[in-house]
Amino acid sequence: MPCPGSSLCTKSLGFANKSDEGWLSSMFAHKVDARKDAHSNLLSKKDTSNLYKIQFHNVKPECMEAYNKMSDEVQKELHRDADYPCEVVGSWNTWYGEQDQAVHLWRYSGGYPALTECLHKLNRNMVYLAFRKERSKMLISRCNQLLLEFSFWNEPAPRSGPNIYELRTYQLVPGTMIEWGNNWARAIKYRQENNEAVGGFFTQIGELYLVHHLWAYKDLQSRQETRNAAWLKEGWDVNVHYTMPLIQKMESRIMIPMEHSPLQ
Numbered sequence: 001m002p003c004p005g006s007s008l009c010t011k012s013l014g015f016a017n018k019s020d021e022g023w024l025s026s027m028f029a030h031k032v033d034a035r036k037d038a039h040s041n042l043l044s045k046k047d048t049s050n051l052y053k054i055q056f057h058n059v060k061p062e063c064m065e066a067y068n069k070m071s072d073e074v075q076k077e078l079h080r081d082a083d084y085p086c087e088v089v090g091s092w093n094t095w096y097g098e099q100d101q102a103v104h105l106w107r108y109s110g111g112y113p114a115l116t117e118c119l120h121k122l123n124r125n126m127v128y129l130a131f132r133k134e135r136s137k138m139l140i141s142r143c144n145q146l147l148l149e150f151s152f153w154n155e156p157a158p159r160s161g162p163n164i165y166e167l168r169t170y171q172l173v174p175g176t177m178i179e180w181g182n183n184w185a186r187a188i189k190y191r192q193e194n195n196e197a198v199g200g201f202f203t204q205i206g207e208l209y210l211v212h213h214l215w216a217y218k219d220l221q222s223r224q225e226t227r228n229a230a231w232l233k234e235g236w237d238v239n240v241h242y243t244m245p246l247i248q249k250m251e252s253r254i255m256i257p258m259e260h261s262p263l264q
Contacts, residue, residue, distance in 0.1 A: 003063035003138060043181040043202065044148040049111040052089070052147040052201055054212065055104040063138035064093070064100055070138075071102065072260040074131050084121060085114040089156045089199075090214075090263035092165055092255035100140075103167065103255060105156070105199075105214075115146075145206030152185040153200030154192070156214070161264030163216045164254055165198070166223065171249040172209040177202060180211065180246050187239035191215075194226050198263065216263070220254070 059067045075088045086108050094101040108114040122128045149155070172180055184200070191197050198214040217223040230236045257264050 003060065003066045042178065043150055049109075050149065051108040051111045051115055051204075052149060053106040053108070053115070054145050054147060054201070055102075055106070056143045057102040057104070058098065058140040058142065059100050059102055060138055060140060061100045064102075067102065067135065067138045068093070068258055070131060070135060071104070072258065074128065075260055077127070084118055085109050086118045088260075088262065090165070091258040091261040092167075093258060095164070095254045095256050097251070097253035097255075101253075102258075103253070107156075143206070145210070146204045147201035147212065148204055150181060150184065150200040150202065152181075152188055154197050156199035156263070158262035159198075159216065159264060161257060163218060163264060164220065164223070164256060165263065166215045166217065167253045167255060168213045168215070169251045169253075170211040170213075170247050171207070172211060172246050173248055174209050176246040177209060177211075180243060183239050183243045187236065187243070190230050190233045190236040190239070191226075193229075194222075196226055 057067070071091060075091065078084050079087060086106055089105040089107050090103075091105075092103045094103065108118065110117075170180075188197060188200075194217075196215045196217060198216050200214070201212045203210040215223075217226060
């Protein structure tokens with residue numbers, strides 16, 4: 001069946017014994033005090049005011065090609081127009097996970113005011129409104145979340161490919177975000193040697209106490225080897241041991257970048 005609008009398309013894991021005092025001290029380093037402020041202020045980057053939005057679009061199977069083409073054209077137009085304080089960090093199609101799905105990660109330079117400014121301008125942009133109308137005919141469902149980035153994670157930056165991307169999503173027990181951040185502030189060092197760490201985020205609006213970790217690998221074999229190598233490093237098993245009880249639910253998506261994605 002032809003795609004509507006296609007003609008318009010321009011728990012517990014064992015861990016090693018540790019006895020030295022230096023290791024014990026490190027377990028309590030870099031703690032933040034949950035009593036002094038909201039976790040959004042305690043865990044997010046202080047040197048930037050970036051706000052992120054992640055979009056999940058479930059697309060009609062027959063419309064995926066047309067959807068990707070339209071997304072490419074609209075995102076390029078927005079990037080060319082300096083009047084919009086937003087940019088696409090990455091766009092992907094899910095390979096393993098929920099099928100016929102597109103995922104987009106946006107960055108708003110200037111936080112909530114930038115987001116509001118973009119929304120007002122887009123609602124007056126007739127070309128964008130026409131795109132949104134055609135896009136609605138291609139979708140089965142969609143979901144948006146507003147995110148902040150963890151202070152200790154890499155800043156997402158364009159990279160050349162080819163790569164596959166893994167989006168690991170964790171639904172945490174309410175009230176455990178500070179504990180999660182304290183553990184991952186130590187754990188992230190074990191997962192950066194192969195340049196696999198792309199970005200780490202937590203929700204502000206949408207489903208709350210939700211964490212997204214974004215990783216890049218050359219292929220599935222590289223993913224397996226990189227993840228296995230982490231278990232050979234002293235300390236990684238301890239961090240896994242302490243973070244597993246914080247998780248209510250977890251999900252992994254393997255994603256392929258769209259042609260226009262800055263993250264390739």
